Amino acid sequence: MATIPTFPSRDDVLRMARSTTDITGQLLDTAGNITRIAINTLDPRDGSGAEVLRVLRRTTAELAEASASPQAQEAFYRMVDTLTRLGTSGAPLAVHPVSEPAQALLTALGDSLLPVLDAVEPAVEECAAALGELVEAMSPLLPATAGAAAGALLALTPLLQAATEVLRDSAPELRRIADALTAALAPLMPLQVTLAERAAAAGAGVARASLPPLADLTEAAAATAKAARPLLVAGEEILVSGLEQLQPVALAAASRAGRVARAAAVRVSAAVSPAAEPGVVVAVTPG
Template sequence: MSPIPSLPSIPSRDDVLRMARSTTDITGQLLDTAGNITRIALNTFDPRDGSGAEALRVLRETTAELAEASASPQAQEAFYRIVDTLTRLGTTGVPLAVHPVSRPAQALLAALGDSLLPILDAVEPAVQEAADALGDLLEAGSPLLPAVAGVAAGALLALTPVIRAAADVLRDSSPELRRIADALTSALAPLLPLQVALAERAAAAGVGVVRAALPPLADLTEAAAATTGAVRPVLIAGEEFLVSGLEHLQPLLLASASRTGRVARAVAVRVSAAVSPTAERGLVVAVTPT
């Protein structure tokens, strides 16, 4: 005889009231949200104040301009190029991602990521400080950026013919390049197993050397740290002496720079006067360096 299933407990009056109150609150919130959305839509597209007609006009003009721009031959060619590039990337990247050779690379990247996280956490404050200092430096040197950009653009324009000539030479010499590649492949292919065996032997020897050298290196590092702690007052005194010497030399350096500038200006005046002797003769000012 099968057991009689137990009847579920009947909710109490307080539970029923709590569920009814919660349902009423949720329904009210939904109605308020729907009313707000309806009010926003009516205010946006209301034809009485012109905003709705204006929004529809702008939307219609924008849609027409987008359709016209996308229908141009240039846009269609750009779309075709984008699709072609994405297709080639997909057909090239998917086999590489599922190839067995990619598994060791993925494991290596995962191991590097796990080991680099503590290092990145440790150097984060220094990197942030260096980034802030570099930003200040770039902001201070911003007047030089247009000149640097102009020089870089000129250098690129000067290198463009050379690059094009090199590309033409390589394109015309493609059979010779293919012969060179085949010769290198046939010459290096037999050496690869020997190189792998030598690399394994070198790795084994290197592991032994590192294991033998780590304890003396640790002792040397501890001794160097103790020595540095002992001579730290001497280093601080030397740094203070150097900084004080630079502070005493600063006025002399500024005076020398100012005197050099005056001499350079005087020389420039004399050179310009000697180069253009046919200029209008006027008041001659003699510049004497002090």
């Protein structure tokens, strides 16, 4: 015989009523916030709501018109066809036997390059920092360089347009050239492969025979350089000392050349300037 469920107590009823009231209040607050956002967005007094609706209508209409054109439909069909072909032809590559040696090669390259990258990391960081400082120091030249590049591009634009027109008009001749080259080179490919295999075998033999003498020569050169290191250091010190002695002379010569150039520029400007006052002679004597 089924038992009769007990009635909830007064505290349980109050707790359920309070929980229901809280949940209802939260729902009403959320609905009020959503309504307030919608009113603020679409408020016709502000003008933003009407502008948003107008932009949405115009964008939707333009997208619909553009997507309904025959050119867009053809482009969509071509994109789908291309993606289908890529998926059909590229999917077998993942399970092809050739992919296994390629993956092994990539793994070996990664394992071999990681120690090298760890070793050269400090040098690369210093070089990058020096390069950043160099670029920052050359920043005044960047506008002039950009202007020169823009001028060069503008000068090349007519040439590129003329070349494009010539190539477009000569499409049949280009196809004939391509067909002729293909017909001439296709029979030579097997011969080239055979010659490449023979050359690879001969090169491998030469490399095996020349590596031991090259190692001996390298060791001898290293020993010679180690023995001649004091002479090299002394020669570098002499060269640096000579440059330090020539620096004041070069600075003085450059300064004098600058003064002479400024004086000549002033005299030329005074001679050719139509706005110069009569009876006034400008003369600068280089000091």
